[in-house]
Amino acid sequence: MALGKDYATQECSIASALEVIGERWTLLVIRDAFYGVRRYNDFLVHLGIPRAVLASRLQALTAQGILEKRRYQQSPPRDEYVLTDRGIALWPTLRALGVWGREQLTHRKLRIFRHADCGTELGPFSECPACGTVVAVPDVEIVPGPDLNRDPADPVSRALLKPKRLLQPVEADAA
Amino acid sequence: MALGKDYATQECSIASALEVIGERWTLLVIRDAFYGVRRYNDFLVHLGIPRAVLASRLQALTAQGILEKRRYQQSPPRDEYVLTDRGIALWPTLRALGVWGREQLTHRKLRIFRHADCGTELGPFSECPACGTVVAVPDVEIVPGPDLNRDPADPVSRALLKPKRLLQPVEADAA
DNA sequence: GACTGTAGGTTCGTTCATTGAACCTATCGG
DNA sequence: CCGATAGGTTCAATGAACGAACCTACAGTC
Numbered sequence A, B: 001m002a003l004g005k006d007y008a009t010q011e012c013s014i015a016s017a018l019e020v021i022g023e024r025w026t027l028l029v030i031r032d033a034f035y036g037v038r039r040y041n042d043f044l045v046h047l048g049i050p051r052a053v054l055a056s057r058l059q060a061l062t063a064q065g066i067l068e069k070r071r072y073q074q075s076p077p078r079d080e081y082v083l084t085d086r087g088i089a090l091w092p093t094l095r096a097l098g099v100w101g102r103e104q105l106t107h108r109k110l111r112i113f114r115h116a117d118c119g120t121e122l123g124p125f126s127e128c129p130a131c132g133t134v135v136a137v138p139d140v141e142i143v144p145g146p147d148l149n150r151d152p153a154d155p156v157s158r159a160l161l162k163p164k165r166l167l168q169p170v171e172a173d174a175a
Numbered sequence C: 001g002a003c004t005g006t007a008g009g010t011t012c013g014t015t016c017a018t019t020g021a022a023c024c025t026a027t028c029g030g
Numbered sequence D: 001c002c003g004a005t006a007g008g009t010t011c012a013a014t015g016a017a018c019g020a021a022c023c024t025a026c027a028g029t030c
Helices: A014-019 A024-034 A040-047 A051-063 A090-106 A156-159 B013-021 B028-035 B038-045 B050-061 B090-106 B155-159
Strands: A067-073 A078-083 A111-114 A138-142 B067-073 B078-083 B111-115 B142-143
Touching: A014 A024, A014 B028, A014 B090, A024 A040, A024 A051, A024 A078, A024 A090, A024 B013, A040 A051, A040 A078, A040 A156, A051 A067, A051 A078, A090 B013, A090 B090, B013 B028, B028 B038, B028 B050, B028 B078, B028 B090, B038 B050, B038 B078, B038 B155, B050 B067, B050 B078
Parallel strands: none
Antiparallel strands: A067 A078, A111 A138, B067 B078, B111 B142
C-alpha cells in the first residue's frame, strides 16, 4: 500500500491500522458504507471522489477484508460493496472521530444516532444511556440532526434524510 | 489544508475531523505526543518522517489548536510541542484505532494501558473494569506488552520501554 | 578562538499519488 | 438501431511526499 513503506517499521497497532485505512478518502468510503451506500455510482456522487481513486480504494478495502464485493444482479453484471465484520468493527473509531469533530470543530448537530429499540440518543461510545449497554451496529438508527441541510443536491444525500438503521441499504432513486 | 477543498462540502463532522487530522503522518505525530514525545528531534527519530513534513505538520497542528508550541529554554531558544485539551480529546479516537488494529490486523499485544490508580488493564473505551469509570488521560499508564521488541534501535523507543503515564515527557538520553 | 556538536529548521530536485476529463464495455429499454 | 446506465480504465497535469543537503544559533571543549 501507499503508506506501508514507512509505517511498517513502527511497532504499533495504530500505525498498522493507518496503513490500511489511513489513505485519503478511505475512511469516508467506510463511513458511507455504514450509512448504507453500496454502489459505485452512489459513492461517486455522494463523495465527489475521482473515479480512479474510488476504484482503487474499493479494491484495496476489498483486498483487506474490510469490504466484500457482492454480485447483486447477473445481467448486466452489477456488484455492490458491503462491510464485513472487520469493517463493522471500525464503528467505534468512526464514532469517536465524529464526536471529536462535532465537539471540537463544527459545534453542529448534523446527525443523531439513536438506539433503535428504545429511541434513546447514544453516548460517545455508542452506548445507550437508558439500556446501559453498547448498542450493536445494526441496532443503531441514524436520523438527520437540527443543523443538517434539508435540501441537498445529490440523490444519495436526499435518500439519507430518511431515518434508517446503519448498514441498511439506501434507496437512491433518480428522483 | 490539503484535504479541505473536497471534504469541506461534506456536511459531516467526520469529514471535518479528517480535514484536520486526516493527512499522512498527522495521527502518528499525535500518538507520539500522547506517549510523551515533545521535541522536534524526538519526533524525527521516532517516526522516521521527513523533516519538512514534520515541520509542516507541527505547524498545522499548532494552528488548529491541537498542539501548543512552548519555549522551554531561552538560550539557545528551544521549543516543545504539547497537546492542548482539544488534542487530548482525540484519545478515544486513537484508542479505538489501536484496538481495531490489534484485534483485526496485528493480533499482537504491543502496549498495555492500565489505570494508574489501581493497575487494572483498560477496556476498549479506556474505561477501568475495576473502577467502572472512564479513566482520564493523565491517569492512563502505558507499559510495554509481551510482543514489543525490547531492544529498539532509536533512543526514543528505548525511553518508551519504561512504564509511564500518558502525556508525561519521555527522557530520551543519547545513551 | 577555532572546532565540534546539537536543536530546529529551510531549500531543492526527484518521485509518487491525486485529480478531472475522456474513453471503453456490456446490457437494457424503446 | 439509438441512447442511457453502471462500472470501470487511461492519460496528462498538478500537487504532495521524500531524502539529502544546507543554514542558523548557541554551548562546550581543547
